[in-house]
Amino acid sequence: MAGLGVGLIGTGYMGKCHALAWNAVRQIFGDVERPRLVHLAEANADLARVRASEFGFEKATGDWRDLLADPEVQVISVTTPNQFHAEMAIAALQAGKHVWCEKPMAPALADAERMLAAARASGRVAIMGYNYIQNPVMRQIRALIEDGAIGDINHVRVEIDEDFMADPQALFYWKSEASSGYGALDDFAVHPLSLLWFLFGHVEAVIADMVKPYAERPLAEGGRRAVENHDIASVLMHLGGGISAVLMANRSAWGRKGRIALQIFGSKGSILFDQERMNEFELYQASGAPAEQGYRKILSAPVHKPYDRFIPAPGHGLGFNDLKIIECRELHRAIAGENYSAIDFANGLQIERSVHAMAQSFSEQRWVSVPKG
Amino acid sequence: MAGLGVGLIGTGYMGKCHALAWNAVRQIFGDVERPRLVHLAEANADLARVRASEFGFEKATGDWRDLLADPEVQVISVTTPNQFHAEMAIAALQAGKHVWCEKPMAPALADAERMLAAARASGRVAIMGYNYIQNPVMRQIRALIEDGAIGDINHVRVEIDEDFMADPQALFYWKSEASSGYGALDDFAVHPLSLLWFLFGHVEAVIADMVKPYAERPLAEGGRRAVENHDIASVLMHLGGGISAVLMANRSAWGRKGRIALQIFGSKGSILFDQERMNEFELYQASGAPAEQGYRKILSAPVHKPYDRFIPAPGHGLGFNDLKIIECRELHRAIAGENYSAIDFANGLQIERSVHAMAQSFSEQRWVSVPKG
Amino acid sequence: MAGLGVGLIGTGYMGKCHALAWNAVRQIFGDVERPRLVHLAEANADLARVRASEFGFEKATGDWRDLLADPEVQVISVTTPNQFHAEMAIAALQAGKHVWCEKPMAPALADAERMLAAARASGRVAIMGYNYIQNPVMRQIRALIEDGAIGDINHVRVEIDEDFMADPQALFYWKSEASSGYGALDDFAVHPLSLLWFLFGHVEAVIADMVKPYAERPLAEGGRRAVENHDIASVLMHLGGGISAVLMANRSAWGRKGRIALQIFGSKGSILFDQERMNEFELYQASGAPAEQGYRKILSAPVHKPYDRFIPAPGHGLGFNDLKIIECRELHRAIAGENYSAIDFANGLQIERSVHAMAQSFSEQRWVSVPKG
């Protein structure tokens, strides 16, 4: 059987990450055919040719619609800026391609809903690129929770913090425009929401507070411009099953680089995780001798599948890019009609509904229920 | 000049801590007279005699009012359960004694208000036992903030977590009764609120969510009883100066023993602290070579006053009880009419107003402004 | 029964620490009589009076021999510089006093041997001030080892590092003189040796390497002077029972403030400890589900006796000075003829024999057996 024919739209941060995953997935897992890197699209044909050469794609184009017409392309990675996701993903699905789309779906909820509708109409696989749920450590955490290792969960805290918007002297750019979304909630807080979904299911009700640490930012041409969205968001939440949660997102958090910190409390123990140290987690169990109870720091290891496909020795560590390879393997399962672990458009849409509910709760200063799809 | 004549009411956890502080304050600081440990009260006269002997008090009584009448007593430590604070502190002040009262002031706001009124009427010193603000590390954090080391503060998170209520099989006891207060908010969340006051001043507006991890608990006599208050509370807050904050309190947090974790974000850096490692804090400053920026872990040292009064070598570590000795020195300053750093009844009352506002915001499911005294 | 009559010689770093311990031991433990702080000696009579007032001693003197003649003094704390220990301790013992002497015994082995002889001849208690073995965490570590929690021990590493000699521009002072001893080995490496003794017994054979990070240091009067001893020492060791060990001491280790780091490896697990975080330790046990094995960080707690005598809540933390209070309680046991846990002169001498063997092994560049007393 031949490998999947792959099209790639976009070659930035996530575009390269997808290319690496497509290129490595068979080497790592062995049990899928090697994908054919068929066709790569960039905004500019020259850049497309350069990237196609670097990434090992056979064809290059400056017009992403060329991929739709390419019969050798079976699946398309959509890794362009968020505002283009809807148009591209829908067109790809309508052209009969499977879609692997980076998160979030789209700034506007209506666009995200159209994406789901297109996926359903197409009968094709449509998967979101929520890579953090693919961490073998995160899978182990879910297994522990399911096994009752820390009893019934009653409270969760999750923080996502980086400092790419922390410098007040940094020039105003599109991420501070209202058209790009709410700020920290969009394309940033969705990551911890993907973890919450993976572990506990969808959010039921929310109330958010949002803050602009800097009311305005300097312009390149001189002068200053008012910031239109919020770099900091804090949210009280109710998950299902009586679990209360707090979500905190801060993209102006000096010193934080890739922090996604989880604290999960249950009736028999608790679990801690921080993406900045993605190869470890901590487990506390209220059992055994009282003088010997404490948080256990567990390093990622071959026993945490599929770490073993990368490295046979424990404690040696996966990297950020490796998570996308695991996600790519899950995508293969989805396309093959097997059980898979990834966030499809239906669940992706529900995550975005919770984001919009948060924004609404902030503007109306009240608790808001997240509508169900 | 003679040392202060001390009366002590209560000899439990905090009573012993006060006795240790009174006994050591001159040895440590050298610049106050040795207090005279005059009169100790316990609920039971026999126990009072035992404790007076152990703690080095001259007189013992089973009736705390005996201390009011004792002309040798100039200052009274009130360390009894919270519901007795108001009666005792007010009587002591009316008897012309200075008062050092453990936190919080009282379960009912009206009682706390009467305590402040009594303090004002008496002209005596009335100080609350918020010891965590006395940590030399916390003083250094405040100095850094005041010096602009991390720029303008825009966001703060504070968590207080312990696990003394985490076991669902533990028997129902008075801490789960509504009469004891709201649960995690009372006599627990007031600690982080004291830190927020120390660093940023008082809270302006709040909205809280509260949770009962266990709806009922077993009774010693068999059967089960419904839990009447909340072991988990999460609060969105506005401090002054445009600072947003999140307060999280969980007294059923398995694995946490004495966690009071602060994250402070500013326009030039950030600061981290955790009471479980009370002899260190972390400072991130967005300056210097980008390749060398990171959180600096700073160990407590003689340069962080008054650590030097305890130990001349850095990194050797103070203990929990040492903070009370520092507080005792501040109390001496207050009595001497000098500048001091401690939480008086006026500021203590304002902390409790914020707690009651949190409870109100939860029951009314809306943001509530904290009334100003 | 009356409390012990206490004499104190020296009021510096350790002198104050002893005074605090004598003053607090009854308050903390309750089961010993309050010591009488009888007589304090300093080099200068005026300073002696000041310190006696601060520390609460009844009498003050500029001549330490006055304590020998004072019939109210039953036990003498010797906290002067190392070169005075022998003369003072021996005289005190000969005068019929019990002795609590700071470590190490004496720079010269012959003097230390005379101290032991004097102790034996006197029939009095003679205890060394090795406070780190009194940490409840260290006691728990010993209990775990004795219980076989990590199986048979086969390898140990211990590091002691501070940076008080790290600055090459710091002026030459007596600690760099040969007469003060070998450098890092004296009065510094003896601390980890006390821990090794506490956990595993005495050292059998050693080979050391020593280094001068700075060949000379500036003089206050201008010019430079050659450094005469070694600020860094590294030692391979054989303990009893086939345990190999490595001892590393560096008093010019920039960044280290009070590090005494232990790593203990056994056939079933391992244990880690660092004095800079003296209220916690880590335990790894090779048991249970492989996917859940990891180092458990255990916080000090009331269940680790006698932490409970200081604080009834776990994770709140003892301080450096508290260890001396525990040591003082052990001294009381020794004087009362009870079982006690402290390092007497016989074991103290054996520790110093191992130090001298290390120095010999360095000068002779060969393994040296430690002679047994």
Add this chain to the structure above:
Amino acid sequence: MAGLGVGLIGTGYMGKCHALAWNAVRQIFGDVERPRLVHLAEANADLARVRASEFGFEKATGDWRDLLADPEVQVISVTTPNQFHAEMAIAALQAGKHVWCEKPMAPALADAERMLAAARASGRVAIMGYNYIQNPVMRQIRALIEDGAIGDINHVRVEIDEDFMADPQALFYWKSEASSGYGALDDFAVHPLSLLWFLFGHVEAVIADMVKPYAERPLAEGGRRAVENHDIASVLMHLGGGISAVLMANRSAWGRKGRIALQIFGSKGSILFDQERMNEFELYQASGAPAEQGYRKILSAPVHKPYDRFIPAPGHGLGFNDLKIIECRELHRAIAGENYSAIDFANGLQIERSVHAMAQSFSEQRWVSVPKG
């Protein structure tokens, strides 16, 4: 220009790692041609075919000598067990191929010397697979040292610890045979030695102690067999420039999974690193305000080249396998005749000379100078 034609011998742990690197190096770096995965050899022809398919190699063989005769193969990865390195690497060089050989060179020093001679005679590139020096964090540490960020280095400690030999009940296997080498020193301690070489150059003199934690191990067929080499080694060392060092290696260290811990002390600061958290390091500099000095934890970031080729965001983390991709890029430089950063056979041999000197120092119980090549 066409990409390098690659031959791969061995497809285990390191064989797969090489295959991943060859496959990804152009995607990551963009500035090298995509290597052609030409010919793969395994012990068994069937397995070779399976692995060639998985790894994307064009041809497969059960006889590694087929690669020597293949004109399309220009460079050969040697990833077989250590005892085969010499034969294969020498044959490859003699056949005119470049060689990328996993560490160490060979159990016998004479074999390693023949390998170097063959490399020199061939004029081909011969590089060892010491991947840990390729970590962007390690490069940053070297740059800091070279820039004098911590002054003149005077002392270094390095530990390598894992627990794959920690279980005394594990069956005897070839790693406990004398023919496999000295134990912890071979193919294990060479990793930290590669770091020492990278940072400080070669070792000058050594004295080692070695230990067998378990004198014998059970046999599969019943009974027990004596262990013939040492799982624990501790070494005092002199590096050049007056730097003293301690090397500790323990392959029976329960709880350690991939620890390679470095402590580097200089006249102005110190640096800490641990491979188990390979995306961070700690830097202490004795400058700035004393109240603010501390270890700075620096997360790997794009500014630490070539992290930026993998991920454009800081703190997201590389993995163990990524280091081999960087090494592969350096190999390309070497083959292109450019400056490169990797360990060639000459430096690899010198590392092994130091290992043999350690073993000699242990058997002769004396310091041994490491002969220079």
